[in-house]
Amino acid sequence: MLAFLVKKELLMEFRAKESFLTMAAFSMVVIVSFSFSFNVSSGRFVEMTPGLFWVMVLFTSVLGLQRSFAYESEFDAFSMLLSAPVDRGLIFLAKWISGWIVLTLIVLIALIPFTLFLRFTIPTNPLVGIGIILLGNASIMCLGSFVSGLAMRSRLSNVLVPILLFPLLSPVVIASVKSTSGWMRGLSFSTWETWIFVLSSFIIIFGLLGYTLFNHITEE
Amino acid sequence: MVPDQEWAQKIFYLHVPSAWVGFFSYFIVMIAGILFLSKKDHKWDRVGLAAAEIGTLFLILVLITGPIWAKPIWGRAWIWEPRLTTTLVLFLIYMGYFMIRSFGDYPERSARTGAVLGIIAFVDVPIIFLSVKFWIPDIQSHPQVEMSSQPSGILLPFLFSMFCFTAMYFLMLRYRIHILSLKSIREKNDL
Numbered sequence: 383m384l385a386f387l388v389k390k391e392l393l394m395e396f397r398a399k400e401s402f403l404t405m406a407a408f409s410m411v412v413i414v415s416f417s418f419s420f421n422v423s424s425g426r427f428v429e430m431t432p433g434l435f436w437v438m439v440l441f442t443s444v445l446g447l448q449r450s451f452a453y454e455s456e457f458d459a460f461s462m463l464l465s466a467p468v469d470r471g472l473i474f475l476a477k478w479i480s481g482w483i484v485l486t487l488i489v490l491i492a493l494i495p496f497t498l499f500l501r502f503t504i505p506t507n508p509l510v511g512i513g514i515i516l517l518g519n520a521s522i523m524c525l526g527s528f529v530s531g532l533a534m535r536s537r538l539s540n541v542l543v544p545i546l547l548f549p550l551l552s553p554v555v556i557a558s559v560k561s562t563s564g565w566m567r568g569l570s571f572s573t574w575e576t577w578i579f580v581l582s583s584f585i586i587i588f589g590l591l592g593y594t595l596f597n598h599i600t601e602e
Numbered sequence: 603m604v605p606d607q608e609w610a611q612k613i614f615y616l617h618v619p620s621a622w623v624g625f626f627s628y629f630i631v632m633i634a635g636i637l638f639l640s641k642k643d644h645k646w647d648r649v650g651l652a653a654a655e656i657g658t659l660f661l662i663l664v665l666i667t668g669p670i671w672a673k674p675i676w677g678r679a680w681i682w683e684p685r686l687t688t689t690l691v692l693f694l695i696y697m698g699y700f701m702i703r704s705f706g707d708y709p710e711r712s713a714r715t716g717a718v719l720g721i722i723a724f725v726d727v728p729i730i731f732l733s734v735k736f737w738i739p740d741i742q743s744h745p746q747v748e749m750s751s752q753p754s755g756i757l758l759p760f761l762f763s764m765f766c767f768t769a770m771y772f773l774m775l776r777y778r779i780h781i782l783s784l785k786s787i788r789e790k791n792d793l
Contacts, residue, residue, distance in 0.1 A: 528722075532715055537705040546698035546719070549691045550726055553733035560737070576736055584729060591725060595718050598639050 383468060387476030394453065395484055401449040402484060409442045409492040417499045431502050432562035436555055438492065439515075440522065443485050444544050447526045450481055451534040460534070464600055474527060474596035478589070481523040489515055503566075510565050517581045518558035524585055525550055528592040532599050557581045615759060617667040619767035620660045621689065625727075627657025627771065628692065632724035635717035644786065647713040650720055652778035654699060656771060661693045684735040691730050695723045 395401055416434050420427055454460035463473065490512075496502050504511065526547055533542040557580040564574030634650035637643070668686045669679035680686075699719050706712030 532718060533702060535707055535711060536702055542698065542702055542705065545701060549694040552691050553729045556733045556737045580733055587725060591722060598714055599718055601714065
């Protein structure tokens with residue numbers, strides 16, 4: 383059933399391409415804004431790039447999160463989804479997994495202009511970086527999917543998602559930036575393994591909480 | 603709680619009890635949230651909302667008194683010290699909590715949203731604290747002097763202050779729950 387729900391989410395996303403296109407365009411706009419705001423040729427700028435990269439990911443993810451529940455409210459589609467004989471926790475998992483796939487695709491595409499415009503040099507072991515991106519994105523989309531479900535039926539839900547999400551995600555931002563920085567500087571894994579532990583714990587804790595509590599926030 | 607801080611140390615009789623009461627209050631929000639979701643009794647929603655309001659009031663006191671103490675001791679009003687940073691992040695989360703409760707469409711749904719958010723916010727606290735602690739490990743933390751080694755001239759007033767703040771908290775909580783109950787009865791009568 384989970385595979386079916388994820389397939390439904392991805393099909394809707396790739397048919398309409400709304401989130402995908404807006405997120406890709408927005409990430410590009412953010413990168414260009416960073417290029418104008420900072421002295422890219424400065425030696426100290428390299429130290430800031432992991433932080434800027436994750437700020438871009440965070441801002442871009444909010445656009446996708448807002449869309450993922452917004453289209454469910456059209457023709458009251460979400461009520462129909464809830465009336466289906468499906469465990470509601472699985473709806474949360476499907477939103478999380480599909481959002482994670484879409485965000486990771488966007489981030490991998492955005493890496494090209496990021497390296498080009500902001501002189502972001504990818505170290506020799508890119509698979510480690512992809513692993514960090516996968517973990518960071520999974521953490522963001524885990525809590526993000528839950529919070530957008532929580533805010534979906536409020537007035538001003540578009541504004542409430544980032545206000546609620548950013549402070550809750552502060553450990554994820556710190557851990558993602560620190561692990562990306564460790565990877566970029568070529569430090570040994572033992573010096574930044576704590577941050578991978580923080581990200582993994584975050585995913586497990588909020589994944590379980592989201593699965594358990596999603597039923598309560600979707601009660602009619 | 604070190605004697606050589608002279609007058610700056612006095613603020614700890616206000617700062618530490620406020621922090622204790624603020625965090626304890628958010629713990630009550632989480633417990634009330636769990637009880638509301640399991641028992642569906644609106645009494646627990648009122649307890650959670652009252653505790654969230656009073657807890658936020660005390661956290662504002664912490665965020666005001668912390669920099670007042672830090673300025674003469676550290677030379678700067680704000681340092682990203684783990685406990686103070688966790689307090690700030692928690693305060694921001696609760697700003698979102700009050701907004702989502704105010705902008706919700708149905709009271710029943712707002713109550714459920716508040717309960718869930720109260721649980722999530724408190725679970726996030728230790729993760730935020732550890733992340734900030736490892737983030738800049740060189741940053742000086744609050745003085746960590748053992749309470750048992752404090753002279754009685756400091757320890758006794760401190761314990762008295764903790765007791766008074768805790769007693770005041772329970773009194774405020776009781777009155778706020780009572781006011782919210784009356785408000786709820788009035789809303790029911792209006793319908």
